[in-house]
Amino acid sequence: MRKVYAISALLLVVVMLASGCTDEGITTEKTLTVNGITVHYSGDVSMSQAKALINFINAELNPDEMDVYVKKENGYVVGLTSTYGSADELEASLKFYLVFLASKMSQDVFNGEHVLLQVLDDEKNVLYQVGSKYRYVSSNGINVWYTGASEEDAQKALNYLLDFAGSGPWDVILEKSGSTYHVRAMSSFTSEEEVNSVRDTYTELVSGLETALNGSVVLHVLDPDGNEVAVFGG
Numbered sequence: 001m002r003k004v005y006a007i008s009a010l011l012l013v014v015v016m017l018a019s020g021c022t023d024e025g026i027t028t029e030k031t032l033t034v035n036g037i038t039v040h041y042s043g044d045v046s047m048s049q050a051k052a053l054i055n056f057i058n059a060e061l062n063p064d065e066m067d068v069y070v071k072k073e074n075g076y077v078v079g080l081t082s083t084y085g086s087a088d089e090l091e092a093s094l095k096f097y098l099v100f101l102a103s104k105m106s107q108d109v110f111n112g113e114h115v116l117l118q119v120l121d122d123e124k125n126v127l128y129q130v131g132s133k134y135r136y137v138s139s140n141g142i143n144v145w146y147t148g149a150s151e152e153d154a155q156k157a158l159n160y161l162l163d164f165a166g167s168g169p170w171d172v173i174l175e176k177s178g179s180t181y182h183v184r185a186m187s188s189f190t191s192e193e194e195v196n197s198v199r200d201t202y203t204e205l206v207s208g209l210e211t212a213l214n215g216s217v218v219l220h221v222l223d224p225d226g227n228e229v230a231v232f233g234g
Contacts, residue, residue, distance in 0.1 A: 034058075036065040044072035052109045053078070060101060069124070075114030078105065079126070082119050087127045090119065096226035099130045100145060100171070106132035134173070141168025149176040153213060157183070160212035164205060180234070181213050184220040187229075195221050195230035206233040 032039045032050045037057055039050040053070060057063065057080075069079040084090055102117035109115075118129040134145035137154045142161050146154040157174050173184035185205075189195045195202065202219060209217045210233075218234035 037063065037068065038066070039068045039070060041069075042071040045070050045076070049109065053105075056105060056109050060104070069120070073116075075106075075116065075132075076110050077116045077118065078102075079118040079120045079124070081124075082121065082127070084119065084121060084127055086121075090128050092225040095128060095130070098128070099133050100136075102130055102132040103134040103145065104136060107135055140166075141170065143168070143171045144174050145171065146174040149174050149181065153181070156212045157209060160208050164208060180216045180218060181209070182218050182220060183209060184222055184228075186224070187221050188224060189221060189229055190223045192230045199232075202230070202232045 029043050030041050030047075030050075032041070032047065032054065034051070034054045035058060037054045039053055041050050050070070053068060057066065057068065067081040069077075069081075071077050098117055098119070102115045105117065106112060106115040112135070115132040116129055117132070119127045121127055134147050135151070135154075136143050136145045137151065137158050138144070139158060140162060142158060142165065144154045144158045144161065146157075153176070154174055157172070161170070161172060171186045173182075175182045175184070187195070202221065206217050206219045209219070216234070219232040220228050221230040221232070223229050
């Protein structure tokens with residue numbers, strides 16, 4: 001399928017998060033530094049979690065240098081230092097991406113506990129924050145992020161998407177409301193007119209997902225900022 005869009009492509013934006021900073025004004029108990037990433041963590045956070053967080057940030061963001069502040073509070077609060085000076089400077093695509101980063105961090109690092117992910121300025125003020133919302137299943141570059149639907153449903157959707165597209169990168173959100181599945185598919189399209197140029201492909205996708213999930217499917221096509229540009233099915 002052409003012109004699909006992966007959240008991972010937004011890492012070109014996320015490099016703005018990388019910044020070496022001091023810990024002035026922040027109360028922490030321990031620090032761990034590996035490959036330029038320093039995690040400042042409280043006594044309620046283990047060293048193994050700090051190490052896992054460093055590995056996660058390396059894999060997902062690959063910054064040259066970054067300070068990360070983590071504490072256990074209603075789940076976990078994780079602050080990423082940045083070079084942004086105000087919330088207005090954060091791109092819409094980055095804000096959309098961060099909910100997935102928080103969700104993946106929750107699942108991969110903190111055993112599914114809630115994560116509140118914060119973007120900090122150089123004085124450690126919170127510019128933007130978002131909580132984890134989804135769990136995910138993934139294979140061959142295709143990620144299915146799900147909430148309200150079961151893991152079994154997510155795996156069924158993923159299996160079909162693998163047959164349909166072969167491989168990613170591609171990110172798809174699966175939600176269930178009543179008996180209807182809402183599938184939100186990332187794309188690089190920015191208008192309904194562009195989407196209509198491949199209408200038959202999306203119609204085929206709806207039909208295949210309905211068979212795989214054995215239920216009604218509404219497909220929402222999203223632009224790179226997460227805005228809906230077209231709807232199929234329903």
